[in-house]
Every structure is written in C-alpha cells, then in structure tokens.
Amino acid sequence: MDREKLRIGSGAGFAGDRWEPAVELVEHGDIDVLAFECLAERTIARETLALRRGDGPGYSPKLEARFRAVLPGCAAKGIRVITNMGAAAPLAAARAACDIAAELELDNFFCAVVLGDDVQAVLLERPELTLLETGEPLESILPRMASANAYLGADAIVEALASDAPIVITGRVADPSLFVAPLLHAFGWSYDDYAKLAQATAAGHLLECAGQVTGGYFADPGVKDVPALARLGFPFADVSADGDVIIGKVLEAGGRVDRQTCTEQLLYEVDDPSGYITPDCVLDMSDISLSEIARDRVRLGGAHARSRTPTYKVSVGYFDGFLGEGELSYGGPNAVTRARLAGEIVKERLALRGFTFDDLRIDLIGLDSLHGPGEGRPEPYEVRLRVAGRTAFREAAEAVGWEVSALYTNGPSGGAGDFANVREILAVQSVLLPRELVPTWVKLVTAP
Amino acid sequence: MTVTVRDLAHARAGDKGNWVNVSVIAHDVSGYEWLLQELTEVRVLAAFASVARGPVRRYELTQLQAMNFVIENIRGGSVTQTVALDIHGKSLGTLMLAIRLFGNEPHPG
Numbered sequence: 121m122d123r124e125k126l127r128i129g130s131g132a133g134f135a136g137d138r139w140e141p142a143v144e145l146v147e148h149g150d151i152d153v154l155a156f157e158c159l160a161e162r163t164i165a166r167e168t169l170a171l172r173r174g175d176g177p178g179y180s181p182k183l184e185a186r187f188r189a190v191l192p193g194c195a196a197k198g199i200r201v202i203t204n205m206g207a208a209a210p211l212a213a214a215r216a217a218c219d220i221a222a223e224l225e226l227d228n229f230f231c232a233v234v235l236g237d238d239v240q241a242v243l244l245e246r247p248e249l250t251l252l253e254t255g256e257p258l259e260s261i262l263p264r265m266a267s268a269n270a271y272l273g274a275d276a277i278v279e280a281l282a283s284d285a286p287i288v289i290t291g292r293v294a295d296p297s298l299f300v301a302p303l304l305h306a307f308g309w310s311y312d313d314y315a316k317l318a319q320a321t322a323a324g325h326l327l328e329c330a331g332q333v334t335g336g337y338f339a340d341p342g343v344k345d346v347p348a349l350a351r352l353g354f355p356f357a358d359v360s361a362d363g364d365v366i367i368g369k370v371l372e373a374g375g376r377v378d379r380q381t382c383t384e385q386l387l388y389e390v391d392d393p394s395g396y397i398t399p400d401c402v403l404d405m406s407d408i409s410l411s412e413i414a415r416d417r418v419r420l421g422g423a424h425a426r427s428r429t430p431t432y433k434v435s436v437g438y439f440d441g442f443l444g445e446g447e448l449s450y451g452g453p454n455a456v457t458r459a460r461l462a463g464e465i466v467k468e469r470l471a472l473r474g475f476t477f478d479d480l481r482i483d484l485i486g487l488d489s490l491h492g493p494g495e496g497r498p499e500p501y502e503v504r505l506r507v508a509g510r511t512a513f514r515e516a517a518e519a520v521g522w523e524v525s526a527l528y529t530n531g532p533s534g535g536a537g538d539f540a541n542v543r544e545i546l547a548v549q550s551v552l553l554p555r556e557l558v559p560t561w562v563k564l565v566t567a568p
Numbered sequence: 569m570t571v572t573v574r575d576l577a578h579a580r581a582g583d584k585g586n587w588v589n590v591s592v593i594a595h596d597v598s599g600y601e602w603l604l605q606e607l608t609e610v611r612v613l614a615a616f617a618s619v620a621r622g623p624v625r626r627y628e629l630t631q632l633q634a635m636n637f638v639i640e641n642i643r644g645g646s647v648t649q650t651v652a653l654d655i656h657g658k659s660l661g662t663l664m665l666a667i668r669l670f671g672n673e674p675h676p677g
C-alpha cells in the first residue's frame with residue numbers, strides 16, 4: 121500500500137473499559153484503524169470456562185455493546201477494526217459481529233478471524249515443558265488445565281488484514297501486535313526491518329492500555345492534575361512509513377498527553393527495558409526519547425529492536441481451588457482494636473471447624489490492606505475487616521464469608537455492612553513453545 | 569531534612585506474574601541524580617519488605633530521567649492466585665513515592 125501515514129486509535133485497554141472514548145475517536149479522531157485490547161492474562165481462561173459450562177459465549181462480554189457503538193461510524197468512514205475480543209471463541213465473536221452488522225444494515229460486511237492461538241492439544245502431548253514461574257514441569261498442572269493460548273504476533277493479523285475485512289477478530293495475541301499489524305500491512309515493512317518494528321512496537325505498547333497514556337492511572341491532585349477525567353480521551357498514534365511515531369488524542373477530549381504520561385506508560389509492566397519481548401521483536405527502550413511537539417502531542421524516537429525469539433509465550437490457565445472472602449466495618453472509638461479482635465475470632469472459628477487454607481489473610485482496610493503493616497501511620501476513624509482464604513475446598517471458602525457475617529451478633533460491638541463472596545480461582549502460568557508447533561490461519565465469516 | 573521520593577519524582581506500578589515493576593521518573597536532572605544515589609535496590613527492598621521478598625533490580629534510563637525497579641516474589645503469589653485485596657499491585661507506586669530519603673536536599677537544578 122502506498123500511503124505516507126497511518127493513524128491508529130486505541131478503543132479499549134481492558135475488557136470492562138468505557139466505550140464512549142472509542143466513539144469519540146471514530147467521530148472526531150480522524151483515525152484509519154481502531155484497535156480494542158480486551159484480554160487480560162486471565163480473561164481468556166475465564167471465557168474458556170464459561171464456554172465449556174454453557175454460561176457465556178466465550179468471547180468478550182462487552183463485544184456487542186462496543187460494536188453497536190462504533191460500527192456505524194467505522195463503516196461510514198472506512199475505519200478498520202482490529203480486536204482480541206474473540207477471546208476463547210473468535211469465530212462466535214465474528215458471527216455476533218455479523219449479526220450486529222446485519223441489524224445495522226451495513227453493506228459488504230464480513231470478518232477475518234485469526235485462529236491457532238488455542239494450543240491445549242499441543243500441550244497435552246508435552247507434559248515435560250517447564251513452567252516459567254515456578255520451574256516445575258507442566259505436568260503438575262496439566263490435569264487441571266482450563267485453557268492454553270499462545271501470544272500470537274502481528275504476522276498472523278497481517279494475514280487477516282490482507283482480506284480487506286472491515287473487522288479482524290483474534291483470540292490471544294500480544295497486545296502491541298494489535299497495533300504493529302496494521303503498520304506492517306499498510307507500509308509493507310518486513311520482519312528484519314528492526315528500526316521500524318521497534319518504533320511500531322513501542323507505539324503499540326504506549327497505546328495498548330488506552331486511557332493510561334492520556335492521563336488515566338496518573339492523577340495525584342495538586343501534584344499531577346489531569347483535566348476532565350470523566351471525559352478521558354483515548355489515544356491514537358500517527359505513524360509514518362519511515363517509522364516516525366507521534367502519540368496524541370482528540371484535543372477536546374479530557375486528559376493529557378505529555379512526557380510524564382508517556383514515560384509512565386512506556387515503563388508499565390516492563391521488566392528489563394533493554395529486552396522487552398514480544399512475538400514481533402525484542403524491543404530495546406534504552407535510547408527512547410519522548411518530546412512534546414505540541415499540546416497533547418508527543419514524538420517517540422530512538423527505539424531499537426532485535427530479532428523475534430524462536431518461541432511463543434503460552435499462558436496456561438488452570439483451576440487452583442477457591443477464594444472465600446468476608447468483610448465487615450468498624451467505626452468510632454477503638455475501631456481498630458475491635459476489628460482486630462473480630463479477625464482473630466474468625467481465624468479461630470475456621471480452625472475450630474476444621475478448615476485449612478493454603479493462604480489465609482486478615483486485613484484492616486484503611487490501615488494495612490494495600491501496603492502491609494507500617495510504622496507511624498495515624499489510626500483511622502473507621503476500618504473494614506477483610507478476611508480472605510485460598511483453599512482446595514469450596515466448603516472452606518464459603519465458611520470465610522459465613523463466619524465474618526456471623527460476627528454481627530456474635531462478635532465485637534458495632535460490626536456493620538457485611539459482604540461475603542466465593543469464587544473459583546483460575547491461576548495462570550506460562551511455558552514457551554517453539555513457533556513451528558503453532559500454525560496460524562485465517563477464516564472469513566460473512567453475514568448470514 | 570527529610571525528602572520523600574514524591575518530592576522528586578512520579579511513579580507507576582505494573583505487574584506480570586509474581587513480580588511488579590515500579591517506574592520512578594524524576595521531575596528534573598538534579599532530582600534524577602539524587603535518586604540514583606539515594607534510591608538504591610537495598611532501600612527499595614526494605615520499603616517493600618511487607619509486600620515482597622525480593623530481590624529488587626534497578627534499571628536506569630538516563631535520557632528519560634527514569635528508573636525501573638523490578639520487585640520479585642510478591643508475597644501471596646501472582647495476580648491470578650493471590651488473596652490480597654490489591655491483586656495487581658496497582659497501589660505499589662504510592663508505596664515507592666512514600667519512601668523517605670534522609671540527607672541533604674538536592675541543589676536546585
């Protein structure tokens with residue numbers, strides 16, 4: 121394709137993100153491509169489970185709402201959509217998109233679906249693989265496996281873009297690859313053009329969490345103020361055929377884009393900045409510069425990269441027992457001491473009833489629940505007791521909230537506002553899988 | 569005179585598996601140089617002892633006036649297993665900002 125510049129908008133940074141900012145990008149952002157990142161580490165395991173149990177479609181629960189909001193505008197303006205909202209059921213997601221397009225009477229609508237990320241069958245034959253987090257063999261969690269998905273790269277998405285489908289739907293792909301792919305497609309860059317891959321990957325990394333680069337997860341009133349956070353705008357990147365990258369947002373939208381917001385997001389979830397591994401390259405951030413060139417416009421330069429690795433990272437979701445939680449609040453004089461006593465009572469009750477936990481934690485929200493105990497903190501006027509236990513047994517998990525609620529009539533004075541919850545724990549660990557074991561392919565889905 | 573990290577820098581926390589990273593981005597060059605000297609891996613591990621076992625690794629990005637701290641072995645395990653309220657460690661950037669640095673105030677840049 122012979123274009124000079126591509127503008128890619130970021131429509132979501134997680135499955136539950138707001139949808140108005142994406143509509144704003146479509147209406148006022150002058151974007152060419154809109155990418156939605158909606159798949160956190162554990163989300164796909166949850167959706168796989170929902171699908172298997174028949175209590176969910178297997179794709180991102182907000183997919184319909186997002187597509188209804190943006191598809192009319194995207195169709196009118198020729199904006200292409202790329203998203204990992206397919207989660208555990210990308211084909212079903214594409215059929216849902218086609219239904220919505222039919223409802224909206226959009227012409228010539230079809231989806232290109234990227235497949236191949238689900239590698240459960242491959243892993244079942246390779247129990248000897250090593251889990252990256254614990255060093256144990258994969259075999260130890262294989263009987264409890266709920267999902268296994270390889271983080272595919274931009275190349276698989278480029279293949280789908282070649283179809284000219286208005287929407288590309290994927291399951292698990294690396295987040296930056298959602299943004300790298302349309303650049304490879306538009307400019308015909310190759311996988312050994314490291315300078316451009318580096319710039320594209322850095323841009324994708326800045327955009328993948330949407331509002332986190334435009335002033336979300338940033339404000340500290342009085343020190344770091346952000347205008348109009350209730351109308352936070354989502355970002356776009358202007359990328360030129362020679363790899364120049366400028367991050368921006370719709371000027372009228374809330375938020376801010378500057379060196380501070382971009383630097384925080386550049387290092388977000390980064391280990392060694394000189395070796396940020398994606399399926400497309402190994403990004404080296406050492407020489408990256410960020411410069412403010414206008415209001416809400418930051419130029420990114422100096423990204424370097426090395427060749428992609430011979431393996432894909434695979435997230436393996438597996439059942440790891442149950443989490444039981446209970447909460448109750450205490451206020452006024454001696455609140456902290458009464459809440460502490462309440463926590464000790466619950467702990468003793470759970471032991472008396474013969475329940476054991478892999479981890480049992482007692483927090484006083486308002487005092488020590490986030491950063492643990494610390495010296496010299498003032499005693500709060502009110503605190504909220506939180507008891508949380510992880511266990512292989514559902515009955516034990518249920519007992520946690522039960523015993524906290526029973527404090528109402530049996531515990532210290534003034535316990536108020538109980539909450540109890542039990543959920544199944546889907547844990548995630550990772551393995552590396554040689555690329556040749558993970559074939560990818562594209563399937564087109566058309567409206568009925 | 570006591571200076572906190574928050575006087576000199578801003579910060580953001582992120583997580584992957586059983587580690588968190590906290591970036592520390594200085595407001596100016598003199599603050600960055602002061603932080604390089606004072607905000608060591610040892611001092612950060614001490615501040616994070618109640619939430620992580622460590623070790624702590626520090627990376628420096630001079631042109632961004634930024635450091636990246638990787639804090640390993642979060643107590644309670646990874647985001648998908650932990651029973652902690654803050655499963656992602658999102659609040660740990662402010663634990664970094666609260667660290668007190670004892671000594672002389674940096675000279676104005």
